[in-house]
Amino acid sequence: xxxxxxxxxxxxxxxxxxxxxxxxxxxxxxxxxxxxxxxxxxxxxxxxxxxxxxxxxxxxxxxxxxxxxxxxxxxxxxxxxxxxxxxxxxxxxxxxxxxxxxxxxxxxxxxxx
Amino acid sequence: xxxxxxxxxxxxxxxxxxxxxxxxxxxxxxxxxxxxxxxxxxxxxxxxxxxxxxxxxxxxxxxxxxxxxxxxxxxxxxxxxxxxxxxxxxxxxxxxxxxxxxxxxxxxxxxxx
Numbered sequence: 001x002x003x004x005x006x007x008x009x010x011x012x013x014x015x016x017x018x019x020x021x022x023x024x025x026x027x028x029x030x031x032x033x034x035x036x037x038x039x040x041x042x043x044x045x046x047x048x049x050x051x052x053x054x055x056x057x058x059x060x061x062x063x064x065x066x067x068x069x070x071x072x073x074x075x076x077x078x079x080x081x082x083x084x085x086x087x088x089x090x091x092x093x094x095x096x097x098x099x100x101x102x103x104x105x106x107x108x109x110x111x112x113x
Numbered sequence: 114x115x116x117x118x119x120x121x122x123x124x125x126x127x128x129x130x131x132x133x134x135x136x137x138x139x140x141x142x143x144x145x146x147x148x149x150x151x152x153x154x155x156x157x158x159x160x161x162x163x164x165x166x167x168x169x170x171x172x173x174x175x176x177x178x179x180x181x182x183x184x185x186x187x188x189x190x191x192x193x194x195x196x197x198x199x200x201x202x203x204x205x206x207x208x209x210x211x212x213x214x215x216x217x218x219x220x221x222x223x224x225x226x
Contacts, residue, residue, distance in 0.1 A: 031212050042218040043157070043201070050212045059116075059215065090156060094214065098145045098207050099164055102214055104156035 003027050006091050006105035013081055014113050021076045021108045025092035031094040032074040033102065036060060036087050043090065049074055081112045115138050117217035119202050125223045132189040134220050136202030139183065143204040146178055148187045151199045151219065160200075161187070192224045 006023040013019060025032065033059070034057075035043040045058030049068040050104045064078050072095075078085055091105045118137045126132045138146075145164040149157035163169045163176040163185070175188040185204075189196055199219040206213055 005218045043216040101159045107156055
């Protein structure tokens with residue numbers, strides 16, 4: 001069973017609020033990822049990190065930001081949430097090597113009113 | 114052109130039949146390929162990875178890779194109703210600071226009892 005945790009699981013907030021989605025893993029993985037997925041749609045990579053203090057933007061442009069101060073922690077922040085940010089956010093970490101598995105958290109479903 | 118192309122389905126097969134899922138990709142630099150299964154409302158979980166041309170078998174599942182044709186497939190033998198889910202094809206490319214895993218839209222499989 002994967003040891004990767006996301007909080008909150010569900011969040012409903014008003015427009016303009018600042019939110020942080022937490023993601024933590026206890027597997028010691030260097031590589032971590034944030035994906036965004038709308039219902040019935042594909043996973044879009046929005047951010048990734050290959051180690052402490054290294055973050056990169058993914059394929060889908062996002063107004064969110066991420067940080068990687070500790071190996072186990074990869075939070076995602078939206079400074080001013082908007083209804084267009086309503087989505088499911090999935091965090092993952094990857095085991096070593098090009099064939100290493102992505103382990104996903106249970107996701108954070110964000111609704112911005 | 115999307116980096117990973119899949120038919121979104123649904124693909125319906127009777128119980129006990131072989132389900133054939135296909136995927137093409139556009140980046141010849143991709144090093145490894147993955148099949149993930151995602152049940153409705155759940156996070157993706159790894160079924161198989163493959164990185165060499167040819168076939169790879171694991172129980173009822175066989176992954177096939179043809180790098181010249183940029184084509185990946187997944188065969189599910191003796192399909193069961195519990196196999197009903199969305200199957201995501203993904204590719205990985207890892208080089209220094211470039212550590213991306215990119216997903217297709219997924220093919221929805223329905224196994225009819």
